[in-house]
Amino acid sequence: MAEKVLMKGNEAIAEAAILAGCRHYFGYPITPQTEIAAYMAKKMPKIGGCFLQAESEVAAINMVYGVAGTGKRVMTSSSSPGISLKAEGLSYIAGSDLPALVVNVQRGGPGLGGIQPSQSDYFQATKGGGHGDFKMIVLAPSSVQEMADLTIKGFDLAEKYRMTSMILADGTMGQMMEPVSLEEPEINEYDKSWAVTGTKCERKKNIINSLSLVPEELERLNFERYDRYKTVEENEVMFEEYMMDDAEICVAAFGIAARVAKNAINAARKEGIKVGLIRPITLWPFPNAAFRKAADKVDCFISVELSMGQMIEDIRLASECKKPVYLCNRVGGMIPSPELVLESIKSHSKGGTK
Amino acid sequence: MTNKRIILFAGHYGSGKTNIAVNYAIKLKREGFPVLIADLDIVNPYFRTKDSERELSEKGIELICSEFANTNLDIPSLPKDMYRAVNDKRYRAVMDIGGDDAGAVALGRFAPFIREEGDYEMVFVANFFRPLTRKAEEAFEVMKEIEAASSLRFTSIVNNSNLGEATDGEDVISTFSEAEKLSELSGLPLLFTSCEKKLYEQLKKSGKEIFPLELQSKLF
Numbered sequence: 376m377a378e379k380v381l382m383k384g385n386e387a388i389a390e391a392a393i394l395a396g397c398r399h400y401f402g403y404p405i406t407p408q409t410e411i412a413a414y415m416a417k418k419m420p421k422i423g424g425c426f427l428q429a430e431s432e433v434a435a436i437n438m439v440y441g442v443a444g445t446g447k448r449v450m451t452s453s454s455s456p457g458i459s460l461k462a463e464g465l466s467y468i469a470g471s472d473l474p475a476l477v478v479n480v481q482r483g484g485p486g487l488g489g490i491q492p493s494q495s496d497y498f499q500a501t502k503g504g505g506h507g508d509f510k511m512i513v514l515a516p517s518s519v520q521e522m523a524d525l526t527i528k529g530f531d532l533a534e535k536y537r538m539t540s541m542i543l544a545d546g547t548m549g550q551m552m553e554p555v556s557l558e559e560p561e562i563n564e565y566d567k568s569w570a571v572t573g574t575k576c577e578r579k580k581n582i583i584n585s586l587s588l589v590p591e592e593l594e595r596l597n598f599e600r601y602d603r604y605k606t607v608e609e610n611e612v613m614f615e616e617y618m619m620d621d622a623e624i625c626v627a628a629f630g631i632a633a634r635v636a637k638n639a640i641n642a643a644r645k646e647g648i649k650v651g652l653i654r655p656i657t658l659w660p661f662p663n664a665a666f667r668k669a670a671d672k673v674d675c676f677i678s679v680e681l682s683m684g685q686m687i688e689d690i691r692l693a694s695e696c697k698k699p700v701y702l703c704n705r706v707g708g709m710i711p712s713p714e715l716v717l718e719s720i721k722s723h724s725k726g727g728t729k
Numbered sequence: 730m731t732n733k734r735i736i737l738f739a740g741h742y743g744s745g746k747t748n749i750a751v752n753y754a755i756k757l758k759r760e761g762f763p764v765l766i767a768d769l770d771i772v773n774p775y776f777r778t779k780d781s782e783r784e785l786s787e788k789g790i791e792l793i794c795s796e797f798a799n800t801n802l803d804i805p806s807l808p809k810d811m812y813r814a815v816n817d818k819r820y821r822a823v824m825d826i827g828g829d830d831a832g833a834v835a836l837g838r839f840a841p842f843i844r845e846e847g848d849y850e851m852v853f854v855a856n857f858f859r860p861l862t863r864k865a866e867e868a869f870e871v872m873k874e875i876e877a878a879s880s881l882r883f884t885s886i887v888n889n890s891n892l893g894e895a896t897d898g899e900d901v902i903s904t905f906s907e908a909e910k911l912s913e914l915s916g917l918p919l920l921f922t923s924c925e926k927k928l929y930e931q932l933k934k935s936g937k938e939i940f941p942l943e944l945q946s947k948l949f
Contacts, residue, residue, distance in 0.1 A: 379858070379892055379895075380858050380859065380860045380863070380892075381743065381856065381858040381859055381891065381892050381893055382743075382859075382860055383743055386743075386860065390860060406774045406803045407774050407775065410742075414861075417861065483801070488801070489800075489801030490774050490801055490803045491774075491775075491801060546774070546775065547775070547949070550773075550774065550775040550776060551776075552743055552893055553893055553895075554858070554892035554893055554895045631949060634949035635948065635949045638948070638949065708801060710948070710949070712948060713948060713949075
């Protein structure tokens with residue numbers, strides 16, 4: 376095992392990206408993810424990579440689009456309002472079937488919102504993220520180690536399926552410090568015969584484009600793309616189950632909310648309440664099967680979110696509304712306390728007040 | 730330790746300056762001094778001295794920090810009464826400086842007063858488990874960058890090497906040689922080695938001056 380270092384979540388993402396072979400970073404500073412850019416600015420020039428602070432988020436995502444077309448590993452990072460600015464580019468990258476890694480260290484919204492943590496970009500991340508029919512693989516880390524591991528995984532999945540992987544973190548995950556061990560990963564080689572690398576007059580030229588002049592052609596591309604998405608849904612779901620074996624209540628939470636939820640679950644268990652957790656690690660593809668299975672066993676679900684209730688809709692869909700799904704949330708940069716979650720668990724357990 | 734009126738903690742970001750500053754202010758208060766703690770961090774959005782506001786105020790320690798700390802206003806600002814930290818000589822002042830050269834820039838404004846009074850200890854906080862300061866040479870580079878940005882010279886070093894809650898005594902001991910090397914490179918004395926309180930007894934046996942830290946409790 377590699378030796379441990381103490382890192383901020385944001386730094387862990389940056390270092391992991393470098394270990395994964397990313398040598399192109401384009402970004403524009405925004406709290407609370409600026410350490411990613413700062414780390415890249417310090418490190419990239421020393422290893423022959425490219426760090427470029429673009430003139431805007433729109434410029435940065437289009438630089439990502441450009442490098443992605445050459446088949447090189449490339450990334451950008453931002454926080455909520457900045458991701459909205461990148462939406463057009465995300466759609467173009469999807470329409471051109473290119474691999475890229477995009478990091479969203481979420482902050483409170485809507486609008487300029489605030490700089491404190493949030494999970495209210497769940498819809499934006501999981502339901503597309505721009506115009507047109509497309510998906511991104513959305514990874515939700517819950518520790519600094521996972522910030523690193525899922526960054527490495529994200530690059531791999533992006534290349535495997537020629538699509539964008541998004542790390543959906545939040546301000547706390549970005550700013551908190553924990554020990555991590557980082558190792559150079561084995562990098563899988565995927566076919567990149569589509570990349571624009573110069574024909575040397577030896578092959579037919581490749582064209583990277585998201586424009587289709589003929590509607591039948593555009594329709595075909597959409598159907599093919601969704602066939603690929605189906606493979607992702609079948610093969611790449613990741614989630615963690617915690618104390619679900621005998622659970623009568625299932626808490627659902629990801630990222631920072633899952634950490635709080637675990638503390639609350641431990642406290643509830645001490646009081647004899649049978650409660651467990653399903654923590655989606657991929658938000659898209661969503662762990663539908665796990666929730667469907669749980670729906671036959673538990674009395675209810677509690678979705679703990681730093682939003683007005685977004686993931687709750689996917690839980691209802693996945694569980695086919697077989698059991699009620701309640702919401703326990705704080706928003707605007709506030710984090711639910713373990714006490715708040717415990718209170719919610721108690722109120723929905725048998726003999727509770729609700 | 731030191732008897733200087735002003736003690737400044739600066740270093741690489743994430744080296745643990747804020748934890749040390751808060752603990753040091755409490756120590757001084759216990760020794761009977763009137764104490765103020767000044768948060769000059771203009772970089773970090775979260776995990777700031779202000780998080781300890783209630784504890785500090787209960788202990789009678791004055792906190793001077795940006796009125797926008799822990800709010801949504803993302804603006805590097807310092808309050809006007811920050812001048813009290815350097816000019817109000819009734820107090821022992823503990824100054825928590827923002828990380829790296831970027832954070833230390835704010836200190837430059839106050840450096841002339843500090844130099845003129847000449848009664849200060851400027852401490853470099855080192856954590857050799859941070860990825861960009863794994864080695865004494867790298868930490869020394871950061872020291873020089875901070876000195877250039879703040880227009881103040883360091884006078885001593887603190888070894889605060891840690892891996893967060895997961896730190897054990899052996900982890901800290903493994904950094905002793907790097908701390909000594911940094912002391913040699915810079916020509917500055919090691920003021921103390923700091924560690925979480927629970928490691929105090931174990932590390933005291935090393936014969937080094939150990940400063941035990943009470944860490945803030947975590948909700949997640």
